Amino acid sequence: MAQALFNIFVFPGFLFVAAFGLTAEYIDRKLYALMQNRIGPPWFQPLADFIKLSAKEDVVPQHADKLVFKLMPIVAMTSILTAFIYIPMWGSNALFAFKGDLVVVMYLLTVPTLTYFLGGWYSRSVYSMIGAARSLTQLFAYEIPLFLSILAPAMLADTWSLSGISEYFSTHPWAILFNIVGFVIAIIALLGKLEKVPFDIPEAETEIVAGAFTEYSGRLLAMFRLAIDMELVVGASLLAAVFLPFGLHYGPAAGFALYLVKVLFIIGLISLARTIVARLRIDQMINFCWKVIAPLAFLQFLADLILKGVHN
Amino acid sequence: MFRPGKMTSQVLRSLFKKPVTSLYPFVKTPMPKNFRGKLRFYQERCIGCKMCMRDCPSAAITIKPVGDKKFIAEIDLARCLYCAQCVDTCPKKALEATPDFELAQLEHGKLKVVFGDTSPVSTKTETK
Amino acid sequence: MPEREVKLTIGPQHPMLKEPESFLLTLRGEKITEMTVRLGYNHRGIEKACEQRTYIQDMYLVERVCGICSHSHSMCLAQTIEEIAGLQVPKRGLYIRTLVAELERIHSHLLWLGVAGHEIGFDTLLMYAWRDRELVMDILAIISGNRVNYGMNVIGGAKRDITPDQIPQILAAVDTLEERTKYYIHVGTEEITLRERLSGVGKLSKEDAIRLGAAGPTVRASGVDRDTRRDDPYGAYGELSFDVVTDNHCDVYGRTLVRLGELMQAYKLIRQILKNLPEGPIAIKAPRKIPAGQAIGRYEAPRGEDVHYVKANGTDKPERVKLRAPTLANVQAVAHMLKDGYLADTPIVIAAIDPCFSCTDRAIATTNLDNGRTDRMEWPALRTYGIDWYSKQGIDFAELNRKLRTMRESN
Numbered sequence: 001m002a003q004a005l006f007n008i009f010v011f012p013g014f015l016f017v018a019a020f021g022l023t024a025e026y027i028d029r030k031l032y033a034l035m036q037n038r039i040g041p042p043w044f045q046p047l048a049d050f051i052k053l054s055a056k057e058d059v060v061p062q063h064a065d066k067l068v069f070k071l072m073p074i075v076a077m078t079s080i081l082t083a084f085i086y087i088p089m090w091g092s093n094a095l096f097a098f099k100g101d102l103v104v105v106m107y108l109l110t111v112p113t114l115t116y117f118l119g120g121w122y123s124r125s126v127y128s129m130i131g132a133a134r135s136l137t138q139l140f141a142y143e144i145p146l147f148l149s150i151l152a153p154a155m156l157a158d159t160w161s162l163s164g165i166s167e168y169f170s171t172h173p174w175a176i177l178f179n180i181v182g183f184v185i186a187i188i189a190l191l192g193k194l195e196k197v198p199f200d201i202p203e204a205e206t207e208i209v210a211g212a213f214t215e216y217s218g219r220l221l222a223m224f225r226l227a228i229d230m231e232l233v234v235g236a237s238l239l240a241a242v243f244l245p246f247g248l249h250y251g252p253a254a255g256f257a258l259y260l261v262k263v264l265f266i267i268g269l270i271s272l273a274r275t276i277v278a279r280l281r282i283d284q285m286i287n288f289c290w291k292v293i294a295p296l297a298f299l300q301f302l303a304d305l306i307l308k309g310v311h312n
Numbered sequence: 313m314f315r316p317g318k319m320t321s322q323v324l325r326s327l328f329k330k331p332v333t334s335l336y337p338f339v340k341t342p343m344p345k346n347f348r349g350k351l352r353f354y355q356e357r358c359i360g361c362k363m364c365m366r367d368c369p370s371a372a373i374t375i376k377p378v379g380d381k382k383f384i385a386e387i388d389l390a391r392c393l394y395c396a397q398c399v400d401t402c403p404k405k406a407l408e409a410t411p412d413f414e415l416a417q418l419e420h421g422k423l424k425v426v427f428g429d430t431s432p433v434s435t436k437t438e439t440k
Numbered sequence: 441m442p443e444r445e446v447k448l449t450i451g452p453q454h455p456m457l458k459e460p461e462s463f464l465l466t467l468r469g470e471k472i473t474e475m476t477v478r479l480g481y482n483h484r485g486i487e488k489a490c491e492q493r494t495y496i497q498d499m500y501l502v503e504r505v506c507g508i509c510s511h512s513h514s515m516c517l518a519q520t521i522e523e524i525a526g527l528q529v530p531k532r533g534l535y536i537r538t539l540v541a542e543l544e545r546i547h548s549h550l551l552w553l554g555v556a557g558h559e560i561g562f563d564t565l566l567m568y569a570w571r572d573r574e575l576v577m578d579i580l581a582i583i584s585g586n587r588v589n590y591g592m593n594v595i596g597g598a599k600r601d602i603t604p605d606q607i608p609q610i611l612a613a614v615d616t617l618e619e620r621t622k623y624y625i626h627v628g629t630e631e632i633t634l635r636e637r638l639s640g641v642g643k644l645s646k647e648d649a650i651r652l653g654a655a656g657p658t659v660r661a662s663g664v665d666r667d668t669r670r671d672d673p674y675g676a677y678g679e680l681s682f683d684v685v686t687d688n689h690c691d692v693y694g695r696t697l698v699r700l701g702e703l704m705q706a707y708k709l710i711r712q713i714l715k716n717l718p719e720g721p722i723a724i725k726a727p728r729k730i731p732a733g734q735a736i737g738r739y740e741a742p743r744g745e746d747v748h749y750v751k752a753n754g755t756d757k758p759e760r761v762k763l764r765a766p767t768l769a770n771v772q773a774v775a776h777m778l779k780d781g782y783l784a785d786t787p788i789v790i791a792a793i794d795p796c797f798s799c800t801d802r803a804i805a806t807t808n809l810d811n812g813r814t815d816r817m818e819w820p821a822l823r824t825y826g827i828d829w830y831s832k833q834g835i836d837f838a839e840l841n842r843k844l845r846t847m848r849e850s851n
Contacts, residue, residue, distance in 0.1 A: 036567035037326040039333045126448050130467075130783070197561050198633055206456040206559045206787040272324075276317045278633040279561025281784040282470060318631040319564060322623075332571050346585035346600060369497035395500045395591050400599070409585075 007085070017084055021229030022046040024267050028232070031271040046229065053222035061215045065122035072119035073216075073223035079111035080230045087237045088166045090255025100160040105238065106147060112231055113139045113193065116202070119224070120212025131211025134282055135195065135202035141289035142192030142199070148297035149182040149189065152304040153242055162241055169245040176243065178307060182300045183243040185293055187269055190235045192289070194228065197274040201282050236266040343411035348396040350412040353385045353427035357406035364398035364407060373398055384428035389415050445473065448783070452481045456559065456787040459797040463790070467783055475778045477771055482798040490761035495521055495595060495730060498758065502748075503589050505763060506799045508551060511537075511544045512741035513763065513799075514593040516748045519674055520737030521595050524752050525730045531676075531718040533597030538675040539713045540583065540592045542706045546617065547576045548742035549699045549706075552794045553624060556696065559787035560637045565627070572620045575613045582606055597723025607714050618707045625700050628693075638693035642777040642789035645690055652776060655769040656744020657702065658793050661687045661694035668740035680712050692792040728756045741766055743794045765799030 007013055025046040033040025060066055086101040113135055120132030154160060156175060157168035169176050192199040195211075203211035210216075216224055240262035250258070280288065334341060343349065351373075360383045362375050372391035375383050385407070396409045417423050446467045452460035460481035466474040486505055490498045503514040515537055522529060529537075550573040557565025577587045584590035584600055592599050628634060644654065649662035659666055667684040669677045685701035687694040734751040744766025751760040770793040777789050827837060 031327070034327050034331065035323040036564050037329060037332050037571055038567060039331045039335075126446060130446075130448070197563075200561060201784070204561060204784065206561070207784055209455055272320070275323050275564050276319045276631075277562070278557070278565075278631070278637050280633060280636065281782055283782070284636055315630045316632045318627050319568075322568075323564060332574075344581045344585055347581070348585050348591070367494070367496050369493065369500040393500060393504075394586075395589075396585075397496065397500065397591075400594075401496075 008081075012084065012089060014081055017081060017230050017233060018226060020263075021226060021233045022050065024233050024236070024263070025229045027264060028267055028271050031268060032275055035272070035275045050222050050226060053217075053225070054219050056218040058218035058220050059215075061123055061125060063124040064215065065124075068118055068122040069215075070220060072115040073220050073227060076112040076115040076227040077223055077230065079108045079115075080227055080234050083108035084230075084234045084237065086162055087234065088163050088241050089237065089259045090252045097161055097163040102150070102154055102160050102162050102165070105162060106150065109193065109231070109235065109238070110139070110143065112227060115227075116195075116212045116224075119216070120214075123212070123215035125215050127208045127210070127214040128212050130208050131202045131214065134208075135212055137282060138192055138195075138199060138201060138285060141286045142189040142293075145185050145289060145293040145297040146189035146193065148294070148301050149179075149185040150238075150242055152182050152297075152301045153179050155301070156304045156308055158308075162238075166241050166245045173246065175307075176245065178304070179243060179300065181296060183239070185297045185300065186239050186243065187266070187273065188293055189289075190239065191270060191273055192285070193235060194232055194270070196270060198277040198280045199285055200274075200279055201285055204279060232267065232270070233263065236263045236270070239266050343413065346409075347411045347413070348394045348399075348409040350389065350394075350410050350415055351385075351387055351392075351396075351398070351427070352408040352410050354406045354408070355383065355428040357404045358383045358385070358428075359404055359406075361403065363401045363403065367397050367401045369393055369395060369397065378428075378430050382429075384426055384430055387425050387427065388423060389417075389425055390420065390423040444468075450786065456790070457797075458555070459795075461795075461797045463786070465778075465783065465786065470783050472778050472781050472783060472786070475775050477775055479771070479797070479800060482800075484798070487761050487763060491758060494728070494756045495726075495758065496728070498761065499593060499595065500591070502761075502763070503591065503593075506765065506796050507588055508548050508796060509544065509741045509743060509746070509799070510589045511540050511592060512739055512746050513748075513765075514591075515541060515675070516737045516739035516741075516746050517750070517761075518593045518595050519739065520735045520748045520750045521730055521752070521758075522726075523735035523737065524733040524750060525595070525726065527596050527724060527726055529597050530721045530724060532601075532720045533722045533724075534676045535713050535717050536598040536600075536602055536722060537593060538677060538680075539602070539710060540580070540590055540598075541675065542709045542713070543576055543580050543583075544590075545742045546703055546706050547573055547580065548794070549703050550576065550617075552699060552742075552791075553696070555791050555794075556638075556692075556788060559791045560634070562634060565624075565634075569624065572617060575617055579610050579613045582609060594723055594726070596726035597721070599723070601722050602717065607717075610710065610714060614707050614710050618704065621700060621703045621707070625697075628696055628700060635693065637785075637788065638696055639689070639691060641692045641785045642695075642781065642792055643691050644773055644777050648776060649690075649773065652773045653769050654744075654773040654793075655766045656741070656794075657695050657698045658744065658770050658773060660685060661698045662690045663688045668738045668745050672738050674737075674739065676713065679716070680709055682709050692788055695792045729754060730756070730758070743767060743796060744769055763799075765796060767793065767796045767800040771795070771800060 009015060023046075026041065026043055029045070030040040060069055083105045085096050086105050088097075117132045117136045120128040120135070123129075153169070153176070154165055156178075157165045159165060159168065191197075195202050203213065208214070213221060213224055237259075240259065244262045244265075246258070358375065360375055360377060360381070364373050365371075365375055370391045370393050372388045372393070374386040376386060378384050394409075399407045399409050415423070448465045448467055449462065450465060451457050451462040462478040462481065464476045464478070465472050486501060490501060493501060499514050499517065502517045503510045505513045550569050554566040554569035554573070557563065557569065580590060581587045583602060583606060584592045628638075644652075644658070644662050646663045649659045649664055654662070663686055665684055665686050668674070669682070670684055682705045685698050685705060687697050687701075689697065730752040732752055732754040734749070737748040737750075739746045739748070746766055747764040749760070749762040750758050753759040774790055774793055774795075778786060781789060830837065
């Protein structure tokens with residue numbers, strides 16, 4: 001019991017993910033700044049922002065649905081945390097694993113977007129509602145490519161469990177080279193999931209202020225922001241587990257260090273991607289996802305299917 | 313012709329370059345030679361013609377006599393535009409712009425500055 | 441999106457806007473069906489204030505109409521006053537004025553490039569363009585002493601001379617900037633996300649541009665060959681050779697290309713000016729009292745044609761000053777451009793005219809044609825109206841003032 005509580009709240013649960021999430025936000029912002037030839041924030045900036053926001057008053061709009069409005073940040077955070085415990089960090093075994101946890105993780109990672117939608121929609125502000133509608137529209141565009149690109153290696157490994165996938169690829173490291181296209185697609189789709197440039201359409205600052213989060217303030221906003229940071233870590237960990245399963249058999253310490261390197265590498269790629277492009281329009285984003293990314297993901301899936309047939 | 317991520321190489325090079333942000337309060341850049349900052353008043357040169365008062369766009373400068381052919385300049389730093397028109401107008405070059413621009417004060421009263429020796433006795437000192 | 445119409449107010453306070461202004465958009469989904477612009481949040485009464493100040497003071501007041509095109513306004517006013525007074529500005533003075541004008545154009549267009557990048561979520565472009573803009577700001581500071589509000593114009597010439605040791609510094613900065621601008625032209629034409637966001641957005645056909653009276657890069661990007669610098673030369677432009685950059689894209693992409701092209705022309709102009717800088721005095725002494733008369737001055741500011749009208753009555757104060765900033769000419773075109781556009785394109789379309797609302801804002805008095813009454817309010821009436829309005833909201837100023845007084849006294 002004590003062990004389980006420790007796992008949930010401290011490591012690798014809430015505290016660890018929160019700390020890692022804030023660090024990830026710092027690294028992302030710092031890299032973004034350095035790439036723009038700026039200095040960037042000091043290391044404690046995300047934490048300072050969090051503390052500052054937590055100390056502020058929560059303002060709930062008069063016409064908002066109070067329950068939904070207040071509940072959504074918590075739902076977002078819990079679903080992300082729940083997803084995290086199924087993702088293997090060191091070694092090929094996650095803390096909890098069962099047959100088919102991959103599907104559960106994928107769905108749990110869809111929940112935050114839904115909470116952004118609900119939180120924004122029930123704020124009853126025009127900006128929030130437009131932002132909410134946009135995040136839902138965007139969800140339908142990136143979710144399919146993301147699922148396809150992650151299911152392709154799963155099918156190759158012949159398992160629906162993340163730990164199983166890691167296990168398979170650490171014994172067949174050559175097979176992962178085959179999934180490079182899938183990796184690129186997954187990174188692009190993850191940008192959509194995390195609502196980062198070029199897919200930060202739902203919270204496009206210059207158009208709709210902060211999108212779904214326009215009406216949020218104080219603790220609730222702090223929680224939402226923490227949830228987004230955690231989502232960054234969990235999303236990167238998921239991609240690291242599926243697409244970069246190297247060196248899983250060097251013991252916990254080396255494995256953990258390697259895990260951090262992998263996640264930071266993916267965060268670095270995300271920072272780079274958001275530095276070099278402009279924000280797309282929602283119609284362009286959907287066109288891009290359905291006409292370029294989704295067919296590519298489908299081809300990757302087919303290629304894996306054929307490879308599997310040939311291999312067996 | 314179309315290249316996605318055209319800026320990639322520059323962006324990656326900046327990653328290893330020194331940031332261009334100037335660390336202002338810690339590292340101060342020198343002001344250009346003819347910068348128009350806080351004024352300096354040479355009391356002994358002032359003849360009290362009040363041309364500067366007439367030309368000041370914001371009525372920030374007041375010349376007051378304190379003794380026999382001795383004048384002080386009162387400048388409201390909050391009103392001053394730092395255009396240095398008074399410096400150009402002054403026929404005796406009794407006013408000069410300095411590179412001093414850090415003039416923020418917590419109290420409004422401190423923004424009213426009196427230049428020059430207020431005692432009516434004639435002295436030949438130069439004040440800043 | 442719901443298919444019913446949504447009214448979205450942008451401004452007066454909104455992250456998109458750098459200055460307060462209000463736009464009311466009617467949306468159907470993501471499409472804009474209607475747009476209304478409401479000006480007037482930035483009205484400062486500068487024209488009226490000009491009438492109460494001397495010409496020397498007006499030069500500084502008008503310089504502060506706009507933070508970016510400060511030299512444009514003051515040079516335009518100086519030209520207009522010189523026209524009335526019949527002053528012949530020395531050659532060197534004209535060249536120095538023109539030099540600062542072109543440097544200002546560079547800084548304004550680089551600023552615009554950054555803002556445009558920011559409006560479409562391309563912050564890297566913002567940071568890079570503004571980093572490079574620092575070079576030209578430093579040059580302006582070296583020449584004039586200040587980074588903005590250069591104060592380089594006096595009636596009758598230029599205020600500060602260019603020393604021979606400044607020339608190599610300016611040329612070196614211009615070389616670097618030219619190289620950077622070439623890079624931005626490459627980025628603008630090749631980076632796919634940027635082109636996707638700029639092409640086909642904010643269409644303004646040649647006919648509409650002329651009909652709506654657009655000015656500056658906005659009208660030139662619609663294929664209209666119109667530039668005051670060439671059509672009605674002022675300063676030293678008559679003696680310099682340069683091309684008027686036009687473009688036939690008629691959209692935001694075209695406006696970007698025009699501005700980048702104008703940057704390249706500005707570098708060419710600066711090199712010519714520094715090469716042919718004549719010797720001699722920089723200014724002649726202007727009288728304090730300007731003889732009676734009136735004149736209109738035209739000036740090609742970075743944002744478009746700036747028009748000043750001055751009426752002098754023989755005293756040292758003007759009787760009437762009228763400014764028409766380029767944004768006022770372009771703002772009608774914006775409403776047209778946004779119609780049937782996407783909400784996501786609103787920021788970039790508004791930014792594409794390089795708006796400067798503080799230049800533009802006017803108090804508008806309407807006259808009822810039936811009874812000839814104006815709806816203008818005098819100060820006491822406005823004050824009573826304000827007090828009444830707040831008391832209806834339950835705010836009593838007498839009570840508040842009393843509280844404030846007791847608070848002050850207790851301190």
